[in-house]
Amino acid sequence: xxxxAALSSGPVSIDLSAAIAGGWHSDSSDAVILxxxxxxxxVLAIVVGAALGLGGxxxxxxxxxxxxxxxxxxxxxxxxxxxxxxxxxxxxxxGYLLPxxxxxxxxxxxxxxxxxxxxxASASRLVLAGVAINAFLSALMALALNYAPSMFAMQEIVxxxxxxxxxxxxxxxxxxxxxVVIGTVFLFLSRNYLRALSLGEASxxxxxxxxxxxxxxxxxxxxxxxxxxxxxxGTIGFIGLVVPHLMRPLVGQDPGRLLWSSALAGALLxxxxxxxxxxxxxxxxxxxxxxxxxxxxxxxxxxxxxGRRELNL
Amino acid sequence: MxxxxxxxxxxxxxxxxxxxxxxxxxxxxxFPAGELAAVIGxxxxxxxxxxxxxxxxxxxxxxxxYLGDSPAATxxxxxxxRLMGYLPQQESPAWAMAAExxxxxxxxxxxxxxxxxxxxxRVAHALAEVDAAAFARRPVTQLxxxxxxxxxxxxxxVGQAPVLIADEPGAALDIRHQLQLMQTFxxxxxxxxxxxxxxxxxxxxxxxxxxxxxxxxxRLRAQGTPEQVLTPAQVGDVxxxxxEFRWRDGRPEFVSGDLL
Numbered sequence: 001x002x003x004x005a006a007l008s009s010g011p012v013s014i015d016l017s018a019a020i021a022g023g024w025h026s027d028s029s030d031a032v033i034l035x036x037x038x039x040x041x042x043v044l045a046i047v048v049g050a051a052l053g054l055g056g057x058x059x060x061x062x063x064x065x066x067x068x069x070x071x072x073x074x075x076x077x078x079x080x081x082x083x084x085x086x087x088x089x090x091x092x093x094x095g096y097l098l099p100x101x102x103x104x105x106x107x108x109x110x111x112x113x114x115x116x117x118x119x120x121a122s123a124s125r126l127v128l129a130g131v132a133i134n135a136f137l138s139a140l141m142a143l144a145l146n147y148a149p150s151m152f153a154m155q156e157i158v159x160x161x162x163x164x165x166x167x168x169x170x171x172x173x174x175x176x177x178x179x180v181v182i183g184t185v186f187l188f189l190s191r192n193y194l195r196a197l198s199l200g201e202a203s204x205x206x207x208x209x210x211x212x213x214x215x216x217x218x219x220x221x222x223x224x225x226x227x228x229x230x231x232x233x234g235t236i237g238f239i240g241l242v243v244p245h246l247m248r249p250l251v252g253q254d255p256g257r258l259l260w261s262s263a264l265a266g267a268l269l270x271x272x273x274x275x276x277x278x279x280x281x282x283x284x285x286x287x288x289x290x291x292x293x294x295x296x297x298x299x300x301x302x303x304x305x306x307g308r309r310e311l312n313l
Numbered sequence: 314m315x316x317x318x319x320x321x322x323x324x325x326x327x328x329x330x331x332x333x334x335x336x337x338x339x340x341x342x343x344f345p346a347g348e349l350a351a352v353i354g355x356x357x358x359x360x361x362x363x364x365x366x367x368x369x370x371x372x373x374x375x376x377x378x379y380l381g382d383s384p385a386a387t388x389x390x391x392x393x394x395r396l397m398g399y400l401p402q403q404e405s406p407a408w409a410m411a412a413e414x415x416x417x418x419x420x421x422x423x424x425x426x427x428x429x430x431x432x433x434x435r436v437a438h439a440l441a442e443v444d445a446a447a448f449a450r451r452p453v454t455q456l457x458x459x460x461x462x463x464x465x466x467x468x469x470x471v472g473q474a475p476v477l478i479a480d481e482p483g484a485a486l487d488i489r490h491q492l493q494l495m496q497t498f499x500x501x502x503x504x505x506x507x508x509x510x511x512x513x514x515x516x517x518x519x520x521x522x523x524x525x526x527x528x529x530x531x532r533l534r535a536q537g538t539p540e541q542v543l544t545p546a547q548v549g550d551v552x553x554x555x556x557e558f559r560w561r562d563g564r565p566e567f568v569s570g571d572l573l
Contacts, residue, residue, distance in 0.1 A: 064407035196421050198408050199468070202401040205370050208394030208422045253410040253452075 040170045045274045046267040047173065048165070048229040049239060051180045053266020054259055055226040056240025057247070058187045061194035061255035062218045063123045066248075069241040070226040073130035073219065077137035078109025079230035084144050084157050099175045099231035106227025109133055110219050122201060126215075163234035163289030165274050172232040183225025184263070190217045191256035198255055236289045238296025239266050245303055269295075319346030319505045320381045320396055320475040322367060327376035329362055336362045338531045339376070344509055344524075346475070349502035351518040352511045353542075354528030355552060360511040361402055361480050363528065367509060368399035368478045380476075394422035400469040402480040402511070409452040412464045416440060419468040439471035440464070442497055444490065458485040466494065476507045483514065495521040519543055519558065519567035527551060539565050549573050 055070035063072070070076065082105025086098050117129040141161075148154035193214040196204035204210075226240070243266045244258055251257040273291045280286045322344040329337040336359050344350050344367075352360045365371040367378065369385060378385040380396060388396070398419065406415060416436045420427055427435070440446045443463040453461055462485040469479060477498070483491040491514070499521050502508045512518045518525055519539040527534040527542050529551045535542045540558060548556045555570030 192421055192424075195418060198406055198410065199415070199418060199465075200401065200404050200407075202365070202370050203399070203404055205390075206368050206394065206397065206399035206401075207418070208391040210369070210390045248408070252414055253408040254414065255408065 036169065040173050041165055041168055041274070042271060044168050044173050044176070044232065045165055045271045047176055047180055048233045048236065049267040049270025050263040051176075051183065051225040051229040051266070052236060052239040052270070053243040053262035053264070054184060054187060055222045056266070057244040057255070057258045057262035058190070058194065058218055058222055059240070060244050061197060061258065062215065063127060064197060064200075065123070065127075066245060067241075068127075069237075070222055071235070071237070071240070072127065072134070073113045073222070074109035074133040074137060075106045075223050075226045076230050076235045077134050077141065079103065079106040079227045080161060080235050081105055081137050081141055081144070082108075083160055083231065083234075084141060087153060087156050087160065099172070099228070102231030103179055103224070103227045106223045106230065107220070109137065110223040114216070114219060159287065160234045161289075162287035163236035163292075164285070164287050165233055165277075166285055168232060176228040176232045179224045179228030179231075183221045183223070183228070186217050186221030186224065187259055190214055190221065191259055193218070194255040194259070198253075234289060236270070236292055238292045238300075239270060242296045242299055242303075243269060245300075318475060320507060321345045322476060322507055322509070323379045324367065324373075325377050325379075327363070327366055327373050327378060329359075329366060329371060329373050331362075336531050337366065337373070340533050341376075342526055342533060342536055344476075344507050346507045347502055347505050348523040349498055349508045349521060350510070350524040350526065351522040352509065352526045352528060353513070353515060353518055354534075357530075358528040359531040360528055362531075364399075364478050364480050364509065364511055365401075368397055369393050370399065370401075391422065395472070396474055397476040397478060398469045398472050398474040400465055400479040400482060402484075404465055406453045406461075409454040411450050412445065412453055412456065412467075413437075413440065413449040415453050415464055416467045416471050419471040422472065435471050435473075436467075439467040442470055443467045444493060459487060459490065462486060463490065466497075470497070470501070475505070476509070477501060478509045480511045481513060482510060483512070483517070491517060515543065515548075515556075515569065516567045519565045539567070543567050 052070060055075070056068075059068045059070050059072060060066055062068075079102040082101045083098055086101055113126065113129045113133050116132065117125045145154060145157060148157060193204065193209040196207040196209045199207075229236075244262045247258055247261040247265050251261050270288070270292070273288055273295060277286045277288050277291055323342070325341045327337055327340040328335065340363060352363055354360050362371065366373045369390070380388055380393070385393070413436050416439055417432060419439075420432055420435070437446065437449070440449050443466045445460065445463045445467055448456060448460060448464075453464060456464065462482070466479070466482055469477060469482075479498075482498075483494050486494060495517055498508050498510065502523070510518075510522075512522075522539060524536065525539050525542040526536045527547065534551055535547055543556070543558045545556050545558070548554065553573050555573055557568045557570065559566050559568070
């Protein structure tokens with residue numbers, strides 16, 4: 001239903017049933033709008049939303065902290081900085097270069113967090129390293145904005161940071177999808193580790209989840225899934241933080257099942273947010289990052305006030 | 314049903330340092346199957362470190378550890394998890410899951426090889442064993458410290474591993490549940506399991522355990538039966554208290570006295 005709403009939303013009204021009936025190869029403008037503009041955009045919203053929800057659930061599970069989000073360990077800022085540098089140098093951004101570099105940036109950021117935290121790092125040390133790396137990346141981003149070559153470049157960077165699903169086509173979907181799938185597989189393989197970790201690190205280790213393999217699996221899973229989505233859609237906040245919260249009571253607090261439900265709910269939430277964006281009339285298109293923050297922040301207030309006992313903070 | 318083979322544990326010259334400070338110094342000991350062993354000693358003597366080393370959580374700096382006849386290093390983490398259950402001194406659940414779901418995590422090392430119905434049955438049985446069936450569905454964050462500890466003990470027992478290692482399992486429990494707990498571990502040992510506990514309560518250790526290891530400053534001061542280890546001279550030297558060890562109605566009894 002949300003999918004239908006997304007497909008029927010847009011600046012131009014189209015005859016949906018005729019366009020669908022016309023099929024992929026139809027030349028009618030309605031069909032082109034549907035198959036080449038709206039469908040990829042909706043699919044991208046689903047892919048990105050799922051990756052963000054999944055990444056958030058995995059991050060909260062790994063750090064045993066309900067306030068963790070995918071951006072915490074530098075994934076988003078790493079990807080964002082790489083993208084900014086590309087925009088900054090105005091490299092004639094061929095469609096593929098930007099996302100690929102952004103994914104590389106995400107992996108680089110997570111790798112540095114891992115190295116900084118050191119051998120056999122505990123969750124708190126990882127968070128500390130993440131904060132440090134994030135701070136450093138923000139400084140670099142500020143620097144890049146400060147010395148932006150032109151107003152145009154600066155505007156482009158800022159818009160990119162706000163996150164958007166506008167003007168994305170099948171290229172972006174195809175680019176992000178493989179990495180999101182790889183990340184999803186990694187996280188799927190670590191679901192029992194995340195479950196065991198609800199007891200604590202020593203107990204998880206005694207249940208057979210010892211060594212560096214599992215935390216690395218989770219970190220790189222998050223880096224691939226979230227890095228790829230940041231690469232094509234910019235930084236979209238709050239999905240990764242709020243969605244796992246929303247779903248946790250529905251899956252009996254099980255960090256393993258939370259992965260799937262958060263992916264589904266993340267996809268749905270971002271799709272709905274995008275419908276909202278598409279149906280908001282204005283000279284400048286509303287950025288979806290701003291929309292999710294606007295939905296997410298008050299929701300979070302409500303969550304904290306209504307569930308102070310259950311939050312277990 | 315996993316009818317696990319009995320498994321003895323043995324270590325030779327086990328040593329461990331933390332921040333350049335030796336916490337375990339050349340510990341050699343043997344834990345035969347079917348015995349209930351207590352590791353005792355003052356705070357900071359190295360009890361928890363020894364238990365973590367035995368459970369494979371902390372890699373020892375030196376010495377060797379054997380599970381049965383095989384060196385511990387040759388046993389994969391996944392296999393070791395099926396051979397040994399370990400309950401750390403502190404374990405705080407991250408999420409407000411139901412008590413029975415937390416207990417079910419103890420079955421993770423067996424994955425899907427245990428059917429769902431049997432899993433439920435074993436979880437219910439383990440909860441009943443520690444007198445926690447009444448709050449099986451309560452979120453663990455709403456339990457009292459002692460109730461939570463009993464749920465965690467059920468998590469340890471549910472796997473039915475041949476070796477059980479628990480670090481101060483009874484510290485948060487009331488006196489009735491402490492006795493129940495020791496009886497549970499006694500039954501486990503009698504059924505052929507190797508049980509190793511870190512214990513502060515010397516009267517309980519004297520009454521229920523077959524073997525006591527007395528640690529002091531990372532060294533093994535003494536090991537043997539309660540009567541051999543809990544002598545007034547040794548207890549006085551290590552803890553600085555007066556004490557008496559006596560037999561009453563055929564059972565060992567340890568009574569602590571004043572400070573020396």
